[in-house]
Amino acid sequence: MALDLVALLEQRQTRRQFEKPLDDTTLGEILWLACRNRSARPSVFGPDQESRVHPSAGAMHPIHILLARETGPWLRYDPLEHALIELPHSGASAAAGRRAASSLVELEHGTLIGLVAEPGKTAAKYEHPESLVWRDAGVVLGYLSLMAEALGLAFCPLGTTGQPYLTEYLPGSSALQAVGLAVVSAA
Ligand SMILES: Cc1cc2nc3c(=O)[nH]c(=O)nc-3n(C[C@H](O)[C@H](O)[C@H](O)COP(=O)(O)O)c2cc1C
Numbered sequence: 001m002a003l004d005l006v007a008l009l010e011q012r013q014t015r016r017q018f019e020k021p022l023d024d025t026t027l028g029e030i031l032w033l034a035c036r037n038r039s040a041r042p043s044v045f046g047p048d049q050e051s052r053v054h055p056s057a058g059a060m061h062p063i064h065i066l067l068a069r070e071t072g073p074w075l076r077y078d079p080l081e082h083a084l085i086e087l088p089h090s091g092a093s094a095a096a097g098r099r100a101a102s103s104l105v106e107l108e109h110g111t112l113i114g115l116v117a118e119p120g121k122t123a124a125k126y127e128h129p130e131s132l133v134w135r136d137a138g139v140v141l142g143y144l145s146l147m148a149e150a151l152g153l154a155f156c157p158l159g160t161t162g163q164p165y166l167t168e169y170l171p172g173s174s175a176l177q178a179v180g181l182a183v184v185s186a187a
Pocket of ligand 1: 012013014015016104105156157158159160
């Protein structure tokens with residue numbers, strides 16, 4: 001895909017009408033363009049350091065992408081395998097997350113995107129990881145918003161974090177932090 005970056009930056013805007021569901025191919029495209037892993041290397045800090053499409057403090061990449069379609073559980077995007085993985089027992093939380101998000105914007109056929117941070121990855125390298133993690137989440141939202149526009153999709157970040165719906169069903173949820181929601185759909 002060839003892009004006119006200047007034109008893309010000129011035309012990007014938040015689009016809040018989610019009239020058509022995203023098909024698997026287009027969902028794969030936006031995740032590939034904005035979030036995929038390019039390489040990983042073992043690090044002295046414990047977790048691997050990664051090269052993804054977008055930058056991350058210390059290459060620690062603490063942000064996980066979750067998705068909730070109109071029905072069904074949370075799905076986690078695996079940026080190494082470029083695959084979606086169903087998160088067990090998360091159906092009720094995904095539905096509750098969608099209901100909560102629809103108080104901010106009418107979700108219609110939109111796919112809800114959740115950003116979940118694993119602050120321990122950033123903390124393995126930095127003494128004060130808190131603000132780095134939030135900035136990493138902002139970077140991911142920015143990349144998603146631009147790639148959504150490039151693909152002709154509707155995309156809207158939401159002002160709530162997604163707490164508790166993004167993590168409450170997970171046994172190790174205390175090590176995770178919900179750091180943002182967004183909605184995407186075909187236009
Ligand atoms: C962190 C963040 C939170 C946002 N929260 C909401 C929201 O809850 N509801 C909404 O309709 N738009 C939300 N937006 C979209 C902004 O309202 C929008 O980006 C702003 O009005 C500028 O318009 P533009 O994106 O079309 O340039 C959010 C944007 C960001 C970056």
